[in-house]
Amino acid sequence: MHSYLSTALSRHQAKNIVLLFALAITAVSGARAQTFSIIFNLPLSANSPWGSLMMDQAGNIYGTTTLSNTESGTAFKLKNSRGSWLFNPLLTFTQPDGMTPYSGLTVGPGGALYGTTVDGGTFNAGTVYALRPPQTFCRSVTCPWSRTLVYSFGAGGDGAYPYLGSLIFDSAGNMYGSTIGGGSLNQGTVFELSRSGGGNWTEKVLYSFAGGSDGAAPASAITFDAAGNIHGTTENGGNSSCSSGCGTVYKLTPSGSNWTETVIYRFSGVSDGNFPVGGIIFDAAGNMYGSTAQGGPNVGGTIFELSPNGGGWTYAQLYALTQGIFGPGGPTGNLVLNSSGALLGTTITDGANGVGNVFKLTHQGSTWTYADLHDFTAFDDQDGEEPVGTPILDAGGNLYGTTLGGGSQGCSFEVQCGTVWKVTPQ
Numbered sequence: 001m002h003s004y005l006s007t008a009l010s011r012h013q014a015k016n017i018v019l020l021f022a023l024a025i026t027a028v029s030g031a032r033a034q035t036f037s038i039i040f041n042l043p044l045s046a047n048s049p050w051g052s053l054m055m056d057q058a059g060n061i062y063g064t065t066t067l068s069n070t071e072s073g074t075a076f077k078l079k080n081s082r083g084s085w086l087f088n089p090l091l092t093f094t095q096p097d098g099m100t101p102y103s104g105l106t107v108g109p110g111g112a113l114y115g116t117t118v119d120g121g122t123f124n125a126g127t128v129y130a131l132r133p134p135q136t137f138c139r140s141v142t143c144p145w146s147r148t149l150v151y152s153f154g155a156g157g158d159g160a161y162p163y164l165g166s167l168i169f170d171s172a173g174n175m176y177g178s179t180i181g182g183g184s185l186n187q188g189t190v191f192e193l194s195r196s197g198g199g200n201w202t203e204k205v206l207y208s209f210a211g212g213s214d215g216a217a218p219a220s221a222i223t224f225d226a227a228g229n230i231h232g233t234t235e236n237g238g239n240s241s242c243s244s245g246c247g248t249v250y251k252l253t254p255s256g257s258n259w260t261e262t263v264i265y266r267f268s269g270v271s272d273g274n275f276p277v278g279g280i281i282f283d284a285a286g287n288m289y290g291s292t293a294q295g296g297p298n299v300g301g302t303i304f305e306l307s308p309n310g311g312g313w314t315y316a317q318l319y320a321l322t323q324g325i326f327g328p329g330g331p332t333g334n335l336v337l338n339s340s341g342a343l344l345g346t347t348i349t350d351g352a353n354g355v356g357n358v359f360k361l362t363h364q365g366s367t368w369t370y371a372d373l374h375d376f377t378a379f380d381d382q383d384g385e386e387p388v389g390t391p392i393l394d395a396g397g398n399l400y401g402t403t404l405g406g407g408s409q410g411c412s413f414e415v416q417c418g419t420v421w422k423v424t425p426q
Contacts, residue, residue, distance in 0.1 A: 036358075036374040038383055039078070039085045039400075040420040041407035046074040046089050047417035049402040051104035051115075052166055052221075052333060052390035061085075061400060061420065063389075064101040064115060068092050072099040075115070075131055075145070078420060085420075090131060090145040095120050097149040098127030103221075104166040104389065105131070109173040114150070116162035116177060123154025125182065126161045128175070128193060128201075150201050151193055153179060158203055159189035164332070165221030165232075165279060166390075175201070178218040178232060183208030187216040187237070190230060190252060190259075206230070206259040207252055211237050214261055215248035220279035221334060221390070226286070229253050231264075233276040233290060238266035246274035249290065249306060264288075264313050265306060269295045272317060273302035277332045278345075278390070280306075288313075289343055291331040299323035300350065301330020303343065303361060318343075318361055318368045321350055329356070333390030336399065344373075344399055346387035351375035355385035356403065358423055373423055376403060384419035399423040 042049065048067040055061050061078040068074045073093040079086040093099045098117030105113040113131040121127035128150040134143050153160050160182030167177045175193040183189040187209040196202040209216050215234030222232040230252040237245035246267040252259045267274050273292030280290040288306040296302035300321035306313045321330045329349025336344045343361040351357030352375040360371045376385050384403025391401035400422050407419045 034373055035424040036383070037422050037424070038407075038419050039422050040087060042402075042417045042419060043087075044417055045069050045092075046076050048404055049418050049420075050102045050164065050388050050404065053392045053400055053402060053420070054105050054107065054113075054166075055392055055394060055400070056107070059394065062090075062105045062113060063402060063420070064104060065418070066100050066102060070094065072120075073101045073117070075101065075105065075113075088142050091147055093117060093120070093147075097121070097147055098129055098152075102163050103177075106167045106169070108167075108169055108175065113145075114167050114175065116167065118161050118163055121149070121152035121154065123152055123160075125152070125154025125159075126179070127152050128162070128167070128177070148199075150175075151203055153182060157182065157184045157189075157208065158205060159183055159191050160186075163219045164277070164389075165219065168222060168224070170224070170228075176206075176222060176230065178220075178222055180217040180219050180235075185210050187211035188218050188234070190218065190222060190232070207261050209234060209237065211245070213238060213266065214263060215250055216245060218250075219277055223279060223281065225282060230259070231280055231282075231288065233279055235275055235277055238263065239268050242267075242269045242274050246295070247276045247292065249276065249280060249288070265315055267292060267295070271297060272304065272315065273330075275301075278334045281335055281337055283337055283341065289318075289335050289337065291335060291345065293330040293332055293348075294323075294328045296320045300328040301347070303331075303335070303345070318363075319370050321347060329386075332388045336391055336393055338393060338397060344391065344393075346389075346391060346401060348386045348388050348404075353377055355406075356387045358387070358391070358399070358401070374421075376406070384421065387421075397425050 046065045049065045051064045053063045059080040075090040077088040098120035100119040103116045105115045108114045117127045130148045131145045159179035163180045190206045192204045193201045216237035217235045234248045238248035239246045246269040249265040251262045273295035275293040277293045280288045292302045297320045300323040303319040305316045356376045358373040384406030386404040403419045407417045
């Protein structure tokens with residue numbers, strides 16, 4: 001497994017994390033003007049969610065888990081029924097069509113849901129798949145969906161092991177994503193899948209990372225800017241001051257039938273952080289926001305902004321997280337920008353209890369203020385621990401997310417099932 005996230009998973013399995021909590025800029029941690037609630041405790045048959053959630057227009061939530069009774073993962077739906085949530089396991093992943101979905105689901109043209117698995121497939125290097133609802137009317141709450149194998153990775157230099165980042169689509173219906181391995185130098189790829197007739201898809205590698213100054217191992221989701229350029233982060237590569245490279249923010253620009261990579265920023269691992277596992281997001285002015293999971297002034301990761309400046313980019317650190325007793329655990333999912341321009345996110349081992357928190361950064365002028373919205377308790381309590389995925393917002397500004405562990409479904413000490421949670425602003 002990947003370097004930083006394998007360490008995070010080991011900490012999760014150990015269940016012995018106690019972190020010190022400190023704030024590095026103007027901070028408000030005591031006043032909590034919102035309500036936290038658990039909307040569902042995941043069962044042993046569908047546990048350990050790493051990927052981001054997705055919400056449809058009816059307010060139903062979709063997600064994936066990496067483990068199940070057969071240890072291959074699941075896709076699930078939570079149906080919103082008059083304020084209650086009904087759980088529907090859509091699919092349990094098995095070979096030969098791929099296993100272990102670390103990424104979330106994305107709705108594609110025609111209404112099918114698309115995602116990736118990091119294991120399985122023809123070459124055991126991961127897959128892209130499509131999920132579709134039953135073709136005939138189903139009266140049961142737990143109606144299984146059908147899965148179609150879209151693509152198997154590992155056939156040469158096409159990439160291998162698509163990881164945390166959910167897939168994205170362009171206006172023409174082409175699909176894009178990244179892999180942490182494979183490619184011409186086995187350092188990861190950014191790829192495109194386009195329809196080629198008869199229900200088939202053709203893969204094209206847009207860029208193969210070399211593992212040096214250009215970056216390596218893009219674990220997170222990619223995103224388009226307004227001009228159609230692709231942006232993302234690599235966990236490794238870039239600045240050699242870290243043993244495997246501290247990570248980068250990159251841009252891919254279409255040039256005829258090819259794409260050209262530009263490194264926007266290389267992390268040093270000291271003042272600005274390292275391991276940008278989460279991806280980046282844009283605001284309306286074209287500024288980028290992201291995070292690192294380690295490093296920075298307090299060694300616990302950072303929240304940063306990259307602003308366009310005359311053809312280049314200006315880096316600004318918005319917040320520095322603090323390392324705890326057993327190591328850092330900053331954000332591993334993307335940040336979320338709400339309608340007021342505030343940034344929301346989660347950490348996996350920060351917070352008062354060392355098992356993660358939900359935070360908010362608001363700004364007035366050039367000053368950003370940090371607020372701790374919720375501290376997760378521990379593995380033996382019901383609110384969960386270690387929220388690793390990207391949270392999502394609904395139309396009312398409510399924030400939803402998952403925890404890797406915790407919950408109250410009677411799972412064992414070794415396997416904590418996880419929860420789906422909601423933060424409601426007041």
